[in-house]
Amino acid sequence: MVSFLHLLLALSLFVFIILFKKSKKPSTLPPGPRGIPIIGNLHQLDTSNLHLQLWNLSKIYGPFFSLQIGLKQAIVISTPKLAQKVLNDHGLHVSSRPPSLGSQKLSYNGLDMIFSPYNDYWREIRKICVVHFFSSKKVSSFSHIRKHEVKEMIKKISGHVCSSKITNLSEIIMSVSSSIICRIAFGRKYDEEGAEKSRFHGLLNETQDIFTSFFISNHIPFLGWIDRLTGLLARLENTHKGLDAFFQEVLNEHLDPNRKKEAEEDDDVVDVMLELQKQGHLSIDLTHNHIKAIMLDLLVAATDTSAATSVWVMTGLMKNPRVMKKAQEEVRNLYGKKDFIDEEDIQKLIYLKAVIKETLRFYAPAPLVPREVNRSFMIDGYEILPKTLVYVNVWAIHQDPEAWEDPEEFYPERFLNNDRDFKGQDFELIPFGAGRRICPGIPMGIATVELITANLVNSFDWEMPTGMTPKDIDIEGLPGLARHKKNHLCLVAKNSM
Structure with a gap:
């Protein structure tokens, strides 16, 4: 059986290489690393650290180079100036996201906001989300949910202090982030002990894994049968069925005429x-599938980004004791013995806000911005054709020595004397993207990150577990919609003096 499959693969490749060579047209793209027929540069790339590999390639081929990802052409952008040209000046030409088998299946064929192609439907669904969920007024209306869940987080960590238990901040922050989003999206949380919690987190983890799985169908469609043989298509189908069943249960609860809500819940x-x-x-x-697709966006993207960023903030603080001390002094000098830092208090925490900006620069929770060209355009003398993939390397931009002084240093003070922000206007700092497809959930995400980190810094002094130093904290990340810390951040919490 194995020999037959090898023979079938070899024959398929042989026939396709002949057809490929006959149909191939001269490239209109900038030069880049040489690939091989059909596969292109796939064998040279590792999806777990793609942003770092592309960054290293940019040092060889320049900040604007091309790749062949299977049968698809791609360009890579690695400087703020080029990012502005692509995402702003030619924003209309690169307003679609690359379609993938996993994202299309889980998003009900692009009925959501994140994976929908750029068209009238996307504009309408984005407008609905911005007006009804992500506006400043709506974000403020959910403040009581954030406050309650962060207070529960502080209470849980206080229990660890009393028992001298090591705190797994990665797990706790993911828990509080998912609880906040679930209450905002579904009206309840799924973080209580038991089968329901296990099912919910199992679905969330499996969905995140599917988004990062390598489907050969996405890059070499005629070899898509390999995805079926490896069981990846069956796994995708099972994940979709599990998510769909969960979303349907949420809808059924909301459609129940006898449903009761908590008095304070909006x-x-x-x-x-x-x-x-x-x-x-x-x-x-609007159908139920439209609603389920939006539920998917909130469940995965909103939970992921807030949790990942908060963990990276604490990672940056722990690895830089000087910065931690300065952040704690700011909040404690301003608010003394206050038990809880409220959202209105955070507006005065200028240094903490700088720490969060520096975290978004230094650790870049979304290190690559992927796009697909929907209309041809010219850039630096090269014609970029429709269906070309575009990777804006946020990681490389945030490490650009021409844009940042000492970019390899975690130094929040760089944001105290300038107006650079992460809202898509300053292309040196684009952790949430820029242009038409910039993340609309920035206000909600940042409000969550600020509240979590302000109270972690204020309520506790943090130490490394016995036998470890801050240098032992690694900064390796995982691939995904948001780049999570690969190894959990485990610390010892002490009551602040």
Whole structure:
């Protein structure tokens, strides 16, 4: 059986190479590393650290180079100036995301906001999300949820202090982040002990894994049968079925006429979407699948980014004791013995805000911004054709020595005397992307990160476990929609003096 498959693969490649050579046209792209027929540069790339590999290649081939990813052409952008040209000046030409088998299946064929192609539908669904979920007014209306869940987090860590237990901050922060998003999106959380919690976190982990799995179908479609043989397609189907069943249960709960909500709870995301569906005043006919697709975005993307960023903030503080001391002095000098730092208090924490900006620069929770060209355009004398993949290497941009002084140093003070921000206007700092597809959930995500980290810094003094020093904290990340710390951040919490 194995020999037959090898023979079939070899024959397929032989036939396709002949056809490929006959149909291949001269490249209109900038030079880059040489690939091999069909596979291109796939064999040279590791998806777990793709941003670092592309950064190293940019040192050889320049900040604007090309790759062949299977049968698809790609360009890589590695400087703020080039990023501005692509995402801003030619934003209309690169407003779609590269389609993939996993994202299309899990998003109900692109009915969500993140993976939908750039078209009238995407504009309408994005407008719904911005107005009803991500506006400043709506983000403020969810402040009581963030406050309650962060207080629960502080209470849990206080229990660790009393028992001298090591605190796994990675797990705790992911838990509080998912609880916040679930209450905002679904009206309840799934973090209580038992089968429900196991099922929920199992689905969340499996979904994150699927998004980072390598489907050969995405790059060499005629070899897509390999995904079926390896069991990846079956795994994708099972994950979709599990998610769909979970989302349907959430919808059924909300459609139950006898459903009771907590008195202080506002309408959650599902409530709002069902009401919009009922009113029928939109230019699109909302179905349950539309609502499920938006639920997916919030469950995965919103939870992931807030949790990953908060863990990286604490990682940066622990690896730089000077910065930790300065951040703690700021909050404690301003608010003394206050038990809880509220969201309005955070507006005065200028240094903590600088720490968060520096974390977004230094650790870049989304180190690559992927796009797909939907209209041809010219850049630096090269014609970029439709269907070309575009990778804006945020990691490389944030490490650019022409944009940043001593970029390899974690130094929040760099943000105290300038107005650089992460909202898409300053292309030296684009952790959430820029242009038409910039992440619209920035206000919600940053509000969560600020509240979590301000209270972690204020409520406790943090130490390394016995026998370890801050130098032992690694900064290796995992691939995904957001770059999580690979190894959990485990610390010892002490009551602040």
